[in-house]
Amino acid sequence: MTSLIIGVLLVVGGAMVGIALDRSLLRRWIRNRDPRRHHPAPETRAASSRRRSARHAIEDAERRVESAEAGQLSAETAASRVEASLDALQAGLVLCDRNGRVVAQNTAATQFLQARHGEALVAPVIKDLLEQARSGELVTTRVELHAEPRRSYEVRAGPVERGGEMLGAVALVHDITEHDRIESVRRDFVANVSHELKTPIGALSLLADSLAADSDPEVAAHLAGRMQIEIQRVANTIDDLLTLAMLEDESGRPGARVDVGAVVAAAVDRISETAEQNDVKVVLSNRTAATAIRGSRLHLESAVFNLLDNAVKFSESGGRVDVVVEADQQALTVSVTDEGIGIPATEQSRIFERFYRVDRARSRSTGGTGLGLAIVRHVALNHGGDVSVTSREGFGAKFTVTLPLDSGD
Amino acid sequence: MTEQTRKGFHAEIDEISDLIVQLAARASDAVARATDALLKYDLAEAQQIIDDDDYIDVAAIEVEERCQSLLALQQPMAGDLRQILAAMWITGELERTGGLACNICKGARRMFRTELPPRLRGLIAEMNEEAIRLIRLSVDSYSEHDAALASALHDIDDRLDSLHRTFVKTLLESSRTHDLDVQPSMQLALIARYYERIGDHAVNISDRVRYMVSGVMPWRAGLARHRVRDEPRKHELAADSAEMSSNGDDKAD
Numbered sequence A: 001m002t003s004l005i006i007g008v009l010l011v012v013g014g015a016m017v018g019i020a021l022d023r024s025l026l027r028r029w030i031r032n033r034d035p036r037r038h039h040p041a042p043e044t045r046a047a048s049s050r051r052r053s054a055r056h057a058i059e060d061a062e063r064r065v066e067s068a069e070a071g072q073l074s075a076e077t078a079a080s081r082v083e084a085s086l087d088a089l090q091a092g093l094v095l096c097d098r099n100g101r102v103v104a105q106n107t108a109a110t111q112f113l114q115a116r117h118g119e120a121l122v123a124p125v126i127k128d129l130l131e132q133a134r135s136g137e138l139v140t141t142r143v144e145l146h147a148e149p150r151r152s153y154e155v156r157a158g159p160v161e162r163g164g165e166m167l168g169a170v171a172l173v174h175d176i177t178e179h180d181r182i183e184s185v186r187r188d189f190v191a192n193v194s195h196e197l198k199t200p201i202g203a204l205s206l207l208a209d210s211l212a213a214d215s216d217p218e219v220a221a222h223l224a225g226r227m228q229i230e231i232q233r234v235a236n237t238i239d240d241l242l243t244l245a246m247l248e249d250e251s252g253r254p255g256a257r258v259d260v261g262a263v264v265a266a267a268v269d270r271i272s273e274t275a276e277q278n279d280v281k282v283v284l285s286n287r288t289a290a291t292a293i294r295g296s297r298l299h300l301e302s303a304v305f306n307l308l309d310n311a312v313k314f315s316e317s318g319g320r321v322d323v324v325v326e327a328d329q330q331a332l333t334v335s336v337t338d339e340g341i342g343i344p345a346t347e348q349s350r351i352f353e354r355f356y357r358v359d360r361a362r363s364r365s366t367g368g369t370g371l372g373l374a375i376v377r378h379v380a381l382n383h384g385g386d387v388s389v390t391s392r393e394g395f396g397a398k399f400t401v402t403l404p405l406d407s408g409d
Numbered sequence B: 001m002t003e004q005t006r007k008g009f010h011a012e013i014d015e016i017s018d019l020i021v022q023l024a025a026r027a028s029d030a031v032a033r034a035t036d037a038l039l040k041y042d043l044a045e046a047q048q049i050i051d052d053d054d055y056i057d058v059a060a061i062e063v064e065e066r067c068q069s070l071l072a073l074q075q076p077m078a079g080d081l082r083q084i085l086a087a088m089w090i091t092g093e094l095e096r097t098g099g100l101a102c103n104i105c106k107g108a109r110r111m112f113r114t115e116l117p118p119r120l121r122g123l124i125a126e127m128n129e130e131a132i133r134l135i136r137l138s139v140d141s142y143s144e145h146d147a148a149l150a151s152a153l154h155d156i157d158d159r160l161d162s163l164h165r166t167f168v169k170t171l172l173e174s175s176r177t178h179d180l181d182v183q184p185s186m187q188l189a190l191i192a193r194y195y196e197r198i199g200d201h202a203v204n205i206s207d208r209v210r211y212m213v214s215g216v217m218p219w220r221a222g223l224a225r226h227r228v229r230d231e232p233r234k235h236e237l238a239a240d241s242a243e244m245s246s247n248g249d250d251k252a253d
Helices: A002-033 A045-088 A107-113 A118-134 A177-213 A217-249 A260-277 A297-313 A360-366 A372-382 B003-039 B043-074 B078-110 B118-143 B147-177 B182-214 B218-244
Strands: A092-097 A102-105 A139-145 A151-162 A165-175 A256-259 A281-286 A292-295 A320-327 A331-337 A386-391 A397-404
Touching (some): A092 A107, A092 A118, A102 A107, A107 A118, A107 A165, A118 A139, A118 A151, A118 A165, A118 B003, A151 A177, A177 A217, A217 A372, A256 A260, A260 A281, A260 A297, A260 A320, A260 A331, A281 A297, A292 A297, A297 A320, A297 A331, A297 A372, A372 A386, A372 A397, B003 B043, B043 B078, B078 B182, B118 B182, B147 B182, B182 B218
Antiparallel strands (some): A092 A102, A092 A165, A151 A165, A256 A292, A320 A331, A386 A397
């Protein structure tokens, strides 16, 4: 107990001594710091000017740092702007230096260089062409991808030079699938239209020659009959062409109210005779009550009839064609499904083109004009809708016309 | 081994993996082209595909050689080793896939001027799509080191197998109704088999991927079954031969 008291006294005493010492030290220090007691030596002119120039140097340096930072900032902005605009390009762009090392590529190019399936074939082509371009050549190659989805690419590469000095090479990759498709549509259209119009004319001319040369009435009657068939063919083609021209003219014009259910029923009625002759059963099921839209009754009926005509024509005997009218909140759909020969997947995107034929030899014997599906598509488009097909060759086809319902009622 | 060479080693493995992806793209493109040539009766294209198969072979050899030199120079272990082994095996499967595309082309040549019934054409197009889908899935599992997807490929392949069966059934019907001759019928049966084999190669790739990821060798399931089935019998035989004579040859192995 006593030792504790002594201890406490010692500690308290020690602290007091410490504080006293501390205060004297503090006071001395404050005295020294007092500016009134401070007597600096008078400044020489040389020292003052030295100090001024040092200050200038520092300011100058600071200014320079600032401007350098600003410069770097603007360079960074410029670079990121260039980068962003390159990324916005649909074409892939790859830049390599003179040693062939890739130094820049945009987003589209990265997709090619990291692609995994079909597009993986583009990457080695880019590398090859860059290699050739580095030796100063301007080179172009096409890359065709055959697995679905089919695509075509064009890769171009050229040297990058400035003032005669070779800096590297640049490669550009363009997706030319759509361009190719449009090109082939245009090319085939010219070929097909001349084929469709010239074939019956050629036949007529031959038949007329034979008729003039032969006086046998039996042969003449036969030849005349054949001539009538060919004339009918030309007349059909011209009729369909006129219908198409009219459809193009009338696009976007609202019509009267049409009951699509009744239109489909009428078309089924019209085809029934041909269907019976070919031993094909046409089954109509109307699954909706609200089938009224605004449009042209005549055109809608001709569109549905065209689909039915195809379905019956390409069905084998004993086959069945299903016609279904359905509706949801937005649209009315009319689908025609057959069990016929179907359409190859590669042709499905092209069958709605004018005069396009999957198999020319076969379709001539079935007697179409090659314009039926083009008419169907035009009618659907004119009514704000569309037509689509799903098919597997040999397992039938299903054509679906979608027509939006009137939003007003 | 220094950090630098290790870095080079992994960069090399990545490059090999890119090459395999390109090889697979080439092989599946060849299959799609072969199908086009077959369905469009295009003999010139068929010949072109057979010629172009050399590119696949060259690419496959390049992958193999790079794998070999990695094995020899770097002596990789564990996951790295499995990755290189898997790359070598997968390359072999892809090279065979390209070979089968050539076989389809040769089949197309042998039955030239045979009009194919629409149903068979549709089924061929479908088998083509399914085979390419399998190759793509197997490449996905390889690139992503996705063992779960790789295991699923066995089941996904069932669809191609069933298409193959449907094709053979339809072929038998067609040879009656469409007057298909024996030669084209046989070629068609073989061609269907080639598509089915392409699917099998994709499944093999997925097996190698499972090995690469986990170290399990799924293809040894057959060996395990063989052991379970044959080991007891072997013991019996061994016991029998021991009973009959003490110095008889053990030919049961």
